[in-house]
Amino acid sequence: KAGVTQTPRYLIKTRGQQVTLSCSPISGHRSVSWYQQTPGQGLQFLFEYFSETQRNKGNFPGRFSGRQFSNSRSEMNVSTLELGDSALYLCASSLDTGRGNYNEQFFGPGTRLTVL
């Protein structure tokens, strides 16, 4: 069974630009979550999508947005990039059998974004 895939793996952008990252979850998984990982901060939750709807949202500015398609693939977009947006962006998928049931989250390898 293929794992979570993220594209691209590496990205270099300049301040002010926008970027779109893609995540393909494990087949059958309907929940997709996004995290930002930076040294010293650990993983910070961005948002979660389930059945094409945003179900949870972390404490990030509106420049960070996402969406999920009918095949559960997800994209996240960051507009007007800032130097502080440089980070590893991780996607995680879960089978999700309902609230209160903790299904394992499977993480992808991440997209390393560098903002110059």
Next chain:
Amino acid sequence: QQQVKQSPQSLIVQKGGISIINCAYENTAFDYFPWYQQFPGKGPALLIAIRPDVSEKKEGRFTISFNKSAKQFSLHIMDSQPGDSATYFCAASYWVTGNQFYFGTGTSLTVIP
């Protein structure tokens, strides 16, 4: 505001020794506490998880100890091996938020042969 605090930031252990990583939380609504292991260039992978209705869970060389009254939990790695060298993250969640997890800042473990 970091909802889950993790220590130490880095840890060096001799092969065969015990590695101990600690986490503390404030939100008493948390009811699920997983630990993740991350190798360079890879995403985190679930190692072991515990619910607050038990005080300890063991899987092979890995044990979670949970102290509900102190709002602390820890990961013990027995007989540490060089292959255990990785970054470890504790996390917490509660049923209202479903798959939204609050992570610690990570511990970089190095096991010396």
